[in-house]
Amino acid sequence: MKRLLTLILLLLPFSLLHAQGLDIGLVSGNEGSLPIVVVPMPYQGTAAAPDTDVAEVIRNDLNRSGQFRSLAIASVVEKPTRGSEIQFPTWRLLKQDFVVVGRLLDAADGGFRVEYELYDVAKQERLLGLAVGGRAKGMRDAAHQIADQIYEKILGVRGAFWTRVAYVTASGLGQGTQYALMVADSDGFNPQTVVRSREPLLSPAWSPDGKKLAYVSFERGNSTIYMQEITTGAREVLASFKGINGAPAFSPDGRRMAMTLSKSGSPEIYVMDLGSKVLTQVTRHYGIDTEAVWMPDGNSLLFTSDRAGKPQVYSIPASGGEPTRISFQGESNARATVSFDGKKIGMAQGAGNIYRIAVLDRSFGGSGRWQTLSPGNLDESPSFAPNGSMLLYATKEGRRGVLYAVSADGRVRLRLVTADSDVREPAWSPFRQR
Amino acid sequence: MNTTTRLLIAASICVALAACTKKVKEVPPSDTGPDTSGTTTGAIPDGTGRYTPADLDTDSCLRQRVIYFDFDQDTLRPEFQAPVACHAKYLRDRPEARMTLEGNADERGTREYNLGLGERRGNAVSAAIQGNGGSAGQMSVVSYGEERPTCADSTEDCWSRNRRVEIVYTTK
Numbered sequence: 001m002k003r004l005l006t007l008i009l010l011l012l013p014f015s016l017l018h019a020q021g022l023d024i025g026l027v028s029g030n031e032g033s034l035p036i037v038v039v040p041m042p043y044q045g046t047a048a049a050p051d052t053d054v055a056e057v058i059r060n061d062l063n064r065s066g067q068f069r070s071l072a073i074a075s076v077v078e079k080p081t082r083g084s085e086i087q088f089p090t091w092r093l094l095k096q097d098f099v100v101v102g103r104l105l106d107a108a109d110g111g112f113r114v115e116y117e118l119y120d121v122a123k124q125e126r127l128l129g130l131a132v133g134g135r136a137k138g139m140r141d142a143a144h145q146i147a148d149q150i151y152e153k154i155l156g157v158r159g160a161f162w163t164r165v166a167y168v169t170a171s172g173l174g175q176g177t178q179y180a181l182m183v184a185d186s187d188g189f190n191p192q193t194v195v196r197s198r199e200p201l202l203s204p205a206w207s208p209d210g211k212k213l214a215y216v217s218f219e220r221g222n223s224t225i226y227m228q229e230i231t232t233g234a235r236e237v238l239a240s241f242k243g244i245n246g247a248p249a250f251s252p253d254g255r256r257m258a259m260t261l262s263k264s265g266s267p268e269i270y271v272m273d274l275g276s277k278v279l280t281q282v283t284r285h286y287g288i289d290t291e292a293v294w295m296p297d298g299n300s301l302l303f304t305s306d307r308a309g310k311p312q313v314y315s316i317p318a319s320g321g322e323p324t325r326i327s328f329q330g331e332s333n334a335r336a337t338v339s340f341d342g343k344k345i346g347m348a349q350g351a352g353n354i355y356r357i358a359v360l361d362r363s364f365g366g367s368g369r370w371q372t373l374s375p376g377n378l379d380e381s382p383s384f385a386p387n388g389s390m391l392l393y394a395t396k397e398g399r400r401g402v403l404y405a406v407s408a409d410g411r412v413r414l415r416l417v418t419a420d421s422d423v424r425e426p427a428w429s430p431f432r433q434r
Numbered sequence: 435m436n437t438t439t440r441l442l443i444a445a446s447i448c449v450a451l452a453a454c455t456k457k458v459k460e461v462p463p464s465d466t467g468p469d470t471s472g473t474t475t476g477a478i479p480d481g482t483g484r485y486t487p488a489d490l491d492t493d494s495c496l497r498q499r500v501i502y503f504d505f506d507q508d509t510l511r512p513e514f515q516a517p518v519a520c521h522a523k524y525l526r527d528r529p530e531a532r533m534t535l536e537g538n539a540d541e542r543g544t545r546e547y548n549l550g551l552g553e554r555r556g557n558a559v560s561a562a563i564q565g566n567g568g569s570a571g572q573m574s575v576v577s578y579g580e581e582r583p584t585c586a587d588s589t590e591d592c593w594s595r596n597r598r599v600e601i602v603y604t605t606k
Binding site: 173174200202203218221222223243244246247260262266267288290291304306310311332334335348350353355377378380381396399422424425 | 506541542543544545546547549550551553554575576577578579581582583584585586587588
């Protein structure tokens with residue numbers, strides 16, 4: 001896939017939510033979101049201007065979160081570049097709560113520096129005044145970092161715009177299918193190929209430091225778990241036993257890998273110590289046990305099992321023990337994803353031929369509260385952003401797989417489109433390290 | 435289930451199957467699936483009565499190398515007892531032959547779960563072939579889950595074609 005992913009912002013149709021029987025009072029489109037104006041940030045240096053429109057990247061990031069709605073560029077009637085130039089009455093009239101101004105300057109190292117300021121319009125008070133540097137091709141990264149800082153300053157939650165997503169593409173059907181494991185920025189730009197294969201690839205999983213991916217490849221003729229460094233491409237085989245080698249998941253400390261192996265005859269969850277490669281068997285049941293994910297404390301796992309008939313999500317100590325079922329709504333539930341605080345658990349929930357992304361919120365104790373976040377028919381593979389604000393998931397449109405991002409409250413949904421291939425298996429990266 | 439019952443079941447299935455032309459043969463019980471207790475011998479070729487590699491291309495029973503399944507099921511449907519039986523006979527006739535049973539699932543359900551489901555289907559066919567006298571050592575099971583579809587439409591027709599085990603001879 002050589003083309004950029006493009007983003008299309010879609011507001012979640014109310015009618016679909018209504019049909020699902022959700023509490024429509026909770027859904028407010030983007031009305032509850034905060035109005036913010038991000039004024040264009042011109043290049044004021046002496047060299048060639050970088051071709052990234054930094055303000056536009058920030059604007060799109062903030063819109064995508066569902067928490068903000070940025071003023072459309074056509075309505076940005078004044079173009080201040082520093083705080084002293086801001087006419088607050090103008091933005092008050094346009095009902096903006098926040099205004100961001102900035103400019104690009106030359107940096108001493110030959111790169112660029114984005115200086116920006118965030119103001120509270122009502123209080124006419126400066127909330128942030130910072131500079132972020134980078135090379136010309138790093139200006140999107142700089143913009144994502146600024147969006148993260150704005151998001152955190154206003155909402156008190158770390159932003160997750162400067163993160164990446166891994167996903168699998170497939171082009172063709174049957175013998176000639178080409179598969180690729182890709183990594184791109186969280187907005188779909190800068191896609192890079194991690195590995196290409198003529199055999200299926202699936203289940204990418206990030207290491208907690210964001211430097212490695214584990215994944216399943218069939219290039220040896222059977223499913224095999226690989227672990228690969230993203231920048232160097234260096235990789236090693238972690239599991240290539242008889243039967244299934246699938247569903248890798250790094251532990252939060254990065255020292256262990258949960259995985260599914262069927263070498264004993266049926267798929268079971270194991271934990272591998274990545275230093276010694278010693279395996280500990282976690283589950284023991286003739287049913288299908290798979291798709292292990294770690295709870296943030298690293299002490300327990302969630303996994304999918306059909307031991308009660310249909311697939312459901314269970315919790316089990318990472319050292320083994322008695323599993324406890326946690327999903328009690330929906331005919332089936334599978335492929336759990338856990339928010340950073342362990343309070344929200346996303347999963348693919350099935351009823352008949354309809355599969356949708358549902359989140360079980362256990363913030364308030366008890367057996368938790370459910371919310372359906374997606375309106376599709378074959379929605380799967382949910383993956384939380386590292387700050388829990390959004391989820392990525394895969395669905396199908398016609399014969400093609402596509403990816404969507406949805407805000408964790410379900411209010412804003414957007415589609416990540418590729419030009420020419422089938423896309424699936426999204427995995428949101430951890431926070432990047434500056 | 436006692437021997438008499440088993441023979442009765444085998445006989446009744448034999449009557450139902452056009453491919454079943456020889457006498458009912460006692461089959462060893464299988465402990466791996468509920469569906470292998472009443473199987474029959476398949477079509478027997480002329481001449482020596484032993485299959486040869488050429489029969490893989492010409493014998494109508496041996497040419498059936500795809501076994502289809504119901505949604506989320508790994509139970510062998512009755513119409514596939516005949517191909518299972520003739521492939522089992524092929525393995526018995528040719529101890530050097532090796533086959534891979536490639537298990538597949540439709541797109542519904544998650545990908546890793548479907549790897550498990552594909553393997554179950556492969557194991558079910560393996561067990562059925564063993565129930566007909568094929569040797570476990572001649573077969574290996576690989577599950578592709580939903581990763582190798584033959585069609586990409588989200589329709590029951592397409593799904594039913596993807597829920598399958600493909601019998602692939604690696605050594606004829």
